Amino acid sequence: MRVRQQEILKELLFTEKDTLLIHHFATEFNCSEKTIRNDLQEIENDLKNFKSANLIRKPGVGISLQISKEDKKRLIALLYSNQSNYLEKLELTGAEIQEVTYRLLMERNLTVRSLSQHYFVSTPNMRRELEKIRNWLTTKNIKLKTKQRVGLMIEGMEQDIRMALISLDEIFPKSDRKPFLFQTMHSYEISRIESSVYKLLNEQRIPITDESIIHLIFYVMVMIKRIKTGHTLEIKEQQRALIQGKREFSWMKEIGQQLEHEFQLTFSQDEIIYLTMQLLGAKLSDKHGAFYSYDIETEKQAERITDILSKRLSILALMPFNQDARLKEGLHTHFYSVLHRLKYDLPLKNPLVSDIKQMYPFMFDAIITTLAEMKEELPSALPEDEVAFLTLHYQAAVERIRSKNKKMKRVAIVCHMGVGVSEILRSKLQGLFQDIEIIATLSQNDLKKYLKHKQVDFIITTMWTKDITIPQIIVSPLLTDEDKQKLRVAFSKKDSVNHETVPILKQLMDEKYIFIHGQFEHRFTLIEKIADRLHHDGIVERDYGHQALLRERAAATAIGGGIAIPHGSPGLVKESKIVVATLDKPMMWGTEMVTLVFFLVLKHENSDKRRRLFHQLSRLAGNPEMVAKITAQTDREQLIELLI
The missing domain is CATH 3.40.50.2300 (Response regulator)
Incomplete structure (x- = not known):
């Protein structure tokens, strides 16, 4: 129970009035009435230890606490003692973890003890909660450190800290709550920012998605808050030269001038440049029929990448992607934004990446493989969040092509x-x-x-x-x-007629290459050890393990359901095999825990056969009960029976 909640409870215990209004508490503690209602809910939960205690709410009348004399004495004694452990929670709520993360990113001199006291969580429990936050911050390239006599410290680039602040809703995603950042600013301030952004988009007819509009508004909010607390960023000279001559830069200067007046602060040129990057990296909604004029050089590059990627995937997936006009148009628009994001090193979060990898492993892997051969065409490697978005584009095309070719x-x-x-x-x-x-x-x-x-x-x-x-x-x-x-x-x-009489897994599995309850320190160790064994047995070339590690670094091969499917280059395979390894304990594989590994050693197989194999593994990933049965097996023959 927080200090404010304790004070509310004390007032309810000692008031001489019949009832107290929520408005009274909101005024007293300088917070919203909604916050007080949430406090009352938590107080009510804590009062369950007192059988006679009953928090009575009467709409339009107020709130009162009904409690026996005996329980009242006990409650008062606990409230005023130093041993009020009954009020301590075992863990923070999702909203509180969000709030603590925000405070760590925005405030200095926070300590584990001060956070424990504020949120009424014991110090050991708070340390455990901070470990969750530390893990999340690590995914944003930010370190949370504890320094003696100083307290908790954040280390990271200013750009990464701002992106973490924008992404706080990842921690506690609830569709029925307003975004966390909206709770950190007054509504009139948010309205001014929204007005400036929408005015620009409407005047210049910039066709970006609703998601990108929200991101832009969030970024402006964070930029203002960081500048007010003395945090500024610096842009590389090369990026300055790229941005300053663009018309988008002049548009953002206008927004900056409006907001400087509204918020009584000054934006440096680097701040305006980075704000311009946010606009350039925004996802475009639809190029068709839009009045917005695009950068010709970037547009041509987007078209060239689309054509090369679609032609190569057409061969790999046996699908005429290069004949799908809708796919071509959608990819041109998508790659236009992707190129800007890669050029300016702007992250894009895809919340569905794990689901996409599980549902469409063949397409995801085919795109990863093809892009690895197109390094000269791209400013840098595409992160898996971007690859997941491309997977959806191509998978939608697959459905259109199948529907068109479907025989009645x-x-x-x-x-x-x-x-x-x-x-x-x-x-x-x-x-x-x-x-x-x-x-x-x-x-x-x-x-x-x-x-x-x-x-x-x-x-x-x-x-x-x-x-x-x-x-x-x-x-x-x-x-x-x-x-x-x-x-x-x-x-x-x-x-769904399958013309193959023997399942693909059964064809390629070998009892010799089934490893039960293996112990490995890291997924890279597992890949290296299995690849070494396969090379020793003449199944693959020496470089196969190295190529499998490069593929793994490009994007973790976990496909959900506790399954991973690491693999290297087909050109280095002498004989196709599928190695199966169950683990003695779950292993972190990228961002997922894995207990069952299929090390795929496949030559340039027929694409349809390869696709069916990925489909079979994807179905297995969606069956956690079967995965549990397989990983529990200690007998190789029984494990094979379960798989086929």
Whole structure:
């Protein structure tokens, strides 16, 4: 329980009034009424230790505390003692972790003890909470250190600290709460910033996404707060030269002049330059029909990268990506922003990156592999957050191409109850299934004659007809729910026919290369040791392990569900294998914990076969119960049985 909450509780205990208003507490403690309501909720939770205590809220009347004399004495004694441990929490709430992180980034001279006292968490528990914050800050290139006689200190570049402040909602993501930064400024100040940003976007007709608009507003808020507390940033001379001649720089100077007057501060030229970078790195919504004129050189580079990437992926994935006009247009727009972000070293957070890697591992890996061969075309390597966005573009194209090429199932209806019932059945089926073409409604007597001249995929019939080789699905004339499910299963089987009689995993697994409950210090150690063994056995070239490590550094190969799929270059493989390793304890693999590793050693296999393998592994990643069964196995043969 915080100090403010203790004071509220004391006042409720000693007041002579029947009730006290929330407005009274908000005025007394100089905070919002919403904050007081949240405090009351926490007080109510802590009072559960006192059976007679009851916090009574009467809308329009006020708040009162109902409590027996005995419990009241005990509560007062605890409140005024130094041993009020009953009030201590085991951990901070998500919102409090957010708040502590903000304070660490913005304030000096904070100590573990001061934070423990303020948030009413014991010192050991606060240290544990700070470790969570330290881990999060590390992902932002910021260090949290403890210095004797000084306290907690933040070390990092000013640019990284600002990006961490903008990203605070990652810590406690809740869609029903307003962004954390909006709680750190007065509403009239936020309105002034929003007004300046929207005015610029509307006047210059800049087509950036809603997400990028919010980012720009957040950045201006953080920039103002950091400057007010004496924190400024410096830009590299090379970046100054790139930005100062751009029209976007002159636009941002205008915004800067407006805000300098509003907030009574001064922006250095470097501040305006970095603000301009935020605009240049923003995601564009749609280039088609926009009045915004683009940088011609960057636009041509974006088009060239799109064309090269799509052509190479078309070969790798056996998909005509270079013929998809919608994909081409979307990628041109996307890469225009990507090039600016890479040029100015601006991070882009993709909150769905782990889900994308799990759902579309083949496409994600294909893009990583292809981009590694296009280093000369890009200012720097794309981080996996950017690759995940590209994966969505290409996966959407896959769905469009498949939908376009999808063959309609040709269906004949056979009904023994006459034309009227046949037409009702036809109508119901057409409403339920969009991917079937009903080519005829027939009597049983006419069916065999019809099939001599027409191609049919399915016969939906109310009666079995003998001597027919085409699949027959028997349904009731009323088409019950059971019938509908039967049809869905039959149609889905048709869609997912696998012409391979032996599963890919079974073909490539070898009991010799299954390692049970291995102990490794780091994922790189695991990769090196397995690669060395494979090279010793003549399965791969010597450099395969090194290439697998380079791939791993480009983007961790964890695909969710406790599974990782490290792999190197196919050109260094002499014989295709899949090595399986279960771990004795979960290992950190990038940002995920992993217990099951499939070390993929694949030659330039048929792309469709490779894609099906990735799909099989992706399905397994979505089945945590099966992963747990596999990792618990101590017998190689039983492990293989589970996998196939």
